[in-house]
Amino acid sequence: MRTQVGIVGAGPAGLLLSHLLHLRGIDSVVLESRSREYCESRVRAGVLEQGTVDVLNDSGVGERMRREGLPHHGIELRYGGAGHRIAFEKLVPGRAITVYGQQEVVKDLIAARLAAGGKIIFDVPDVGLHDLTGSPYLTFQDQTLECDVIAGCDGFHGVSRPSIPEGVLSIFERDYPFAWLGVLARVRPSAEELIYARGDRGFALHSMRSPEISRFYLQVPPDEPLENWPDERIWAELKARLETVPGFTLATGPILEKGVTPMRSFVAEPMQYGRLYLAGDAAHIVPPTGAKGLNLAVADVRALTAALGHWYSTGETGPLDDYSRTCLRRVWRAQHFSWWMTTLLHPFESDDAYGGRLQTSYLDYVTSSEAAATTLAENYVGMPW
Ligand SMILES: Cc1cc2nc3c(=O)[nH]c(=O)nc-3n(C[C@H](O)[C@H](O)[C@H](O)COP(=O)(O)OP(=O)(O)OC[C@H]3O[C@@H](n4cnc5c(N)ncnc54)[C@H](O)[C@@H]3O)c2cc1C
Secondary structure (H helix, E strand, O other): OEOOEEEEOOOHHHHHHHHHHHHOOOOEEEEOOOOHHHHHHOOOOOEEOHHHHHHHHHOOOOHHHHHHOEEEOEEEEEEOOEEEEEEHHHHOOOOOEEEOOHHHHHHHHHHHHHHOOOEEEOOOOOOEEEOOOOOOEEEEOOEEEEOOEEEEOOOOOOOOHHHOOOOOOEEEEEEEEEEEEEEEEEOOOOOOOOEEEOOOOOOEEEEEOOOOEEEEEEEEOOOOOHHHOOHHHHHHHHHHHHOOOOOOOOOOOOEEEEEEEEEEEEEEEOOEEOOEEEOHHHOEEOOHHHOOHHHHHHHHHHHHHHHHHHHHHHOOOHHHHOHHHHHHHHHHHHHHHHHHHHHHHOOOOOOOHHHHHHHHHHHHHHHHOHHHHHHHHHHHHOOOO
């Protein structure tokens, strides 16, 4: 088999890259270790930046998102017994976020690729990457896929990044002394917008996926066993952390899914080696507090598509050579924002009274100064391309 771009991973990065390349007349094949059903039902991100929404709309895969997605024009910061709205419409006019599940984006992209005759090969867990600085090719099962370049879009635990020889990449990382317990529940959202709540019991996030499905997160200790969290305890803790302002009652319902996600910041530089280009979680991870992971994956493949398009049409390698540098500017802005939101909203240690006072002081500043609130809003809806 032969293609122009061999793509490893059918997450948002790999699928969108394949779709955008197709629109430029560039052929690709996507190799995915898991089944189509698994990819389409994996519940993860749900907050799309303005730029992500624009890319999906402009490339013709935004029809269902426009119908079912929930545009939000603000978020609430809740602490000290009061809620404070960060109003995007006032602070960053014309820019907003859209709540639309990552698995819905994945479904839309798979449908678009298959309708256009695109090739996605699911259930191949044994992908190998070869000759990355010469004539690259991928192997899987007993087959070989020759290609001009390889896009490593296989997430943090994939095979692409480890295929780069030791010593080439510089790794920058930070672990946090807590994790998030994520909960999906069949219950109408108790508020129209996301609520980021900081309190002495820990952080909680009230979010949603649709008018009938809510998404919640609770700060928990790292490596927290899920068995410690029966449904009744989850609701009791969510109520304790969210029902902290007068008149707010949390609606409860059947829990559909729950899981513990570690919090980590990670960047591998550069995001390229020979003819292998890393995109999305394969190259960088952010704690989910800033809702940036999926959006960074979209930004990476947008840049990679432009660079590959330029190379195929002119033979010039300039933008491809600059791919890593181009992406890392945005990656590091998102790294900082995600670290900052995490640091602002999570008690790090139960007895750290000084750290708590610093957080409250900064929250007071963000919610009373238009300049500070604009910084948060501008980063949250996503920096312009
Ligand atoms: C609980 C949670 C909540 C989140 N919330 C948000 C949010 O609100 N907003 C946001 O922007 N981001 C959020 N994120 C992050 C976001 O989900 C990721 O950043 C995003 O999935 C990255 O997309 P990707 O395509 O780079 O990687 P992935 O989605 O990880 O896709 C990689 C694909 O490669 C496949 N693969 C792996 N190894 C191989 C292999 N060896 N061979 C072939 N295929 C392979 C995987 O099966 C997968 O399909 C969240 C993440 C989690 C876990």
